[in-house]
Amino acid sequence: MSDRRPIIAGNWKMTVNHLEAILLVQKLAASLNEQQLTDVEVVVVPPFTALRSVQTAIDGDKLLIGLGAQDLSPHDKGAYTGDISGSMLAKLNCSYVLAGHSERRQYHHEDDVLVNAKVRAAFRNGLTPILCVGEGLEVRDADGHVGHCTEQVIAGLEGLTAEQVKKVVVAYEPVWAIGTGKTATPDDAQEVCGAIRSCIAEAYGKEVAEAVRIQYGGSVKAANIASIMAQPDIDGALVGGASLDAEEFASIARFRDHVGR
Ligand SMILES: O=C[C@H](O)COP(=O)(O)O
DSSP states (O other): OOSOOOEEEEEOTTOOOHHHHHHHHHHHHHHSOHHHHHHSEEEEEOOHHHHHHHHHHHHHTTOOOEEEESOOOSSSSSSOTTOOOHHHHHHTTOOEEEESOHHHHHHSOOOHHHHHHHHHHHHHTTOEEEEEEOOOHHHHHTTOHHHHHHHHHHHHHTTOOHHHHHHOEEEEOOGGGTTSSOOOOHHHHHHHHHHHHHHHHHHHOHHHHHHOEEEEESSOOHHHHHHHHTSTTOOEEEESGGGGSHHHHHHHHTGGGSTTO
């Protein structure tokens, strides 16, 4: 097993208001124990409007749960109506921010250049980007998934220093597995995650690649997390639907208790 610390993140997407978010983080804290929270990094990623409330709950109760945001502007300040800057997120004690989630790429036409600008904005503001990549069904059916995902990773990391690359979390999420109940098999997930680590090693060296944490995302649940985490190049999960159920999400974070690892 590698010494990379596993990271299990729950992306709440646009599903909860700030009151529901407070309840959810409190239930989650009650379902986890401190031992689990030191072995595994658990992060919640609420919508923007709930970040302040969740941050207050985490800080007030000294919960060992990390906070992330779902997106950020590539700009640091200015006349960008509707956008949220990295410095605003850092001020709310966010440690992580998603960049290039497939729903942003699909519904907001975010391309690799914009995603890369967001990754760099994250670092400028002391945030760790979770760079999301993944192929659609057509690309997978045409057997282009490995090349597609490694190109997205290299484009997303453009202009970063080796030390920054080491800190990046990459989330491999095959688009056809998101919210569909279809999980990639552990071997499918490992194939792409292994290729991602190899392409980072080629570009930045083996030491850098060995430090990068790579998550799998797409219909992760308690029943399948152990076999996913048993893969050598998978260091965590980016969980959508199942993270809205505190017990289920806590059970995912306890993946070591499940058979298979
Ligand atoms: O960010 C999370 C992913 O989009 C996965 O969502 P899901 O677990 O509902 O398939």
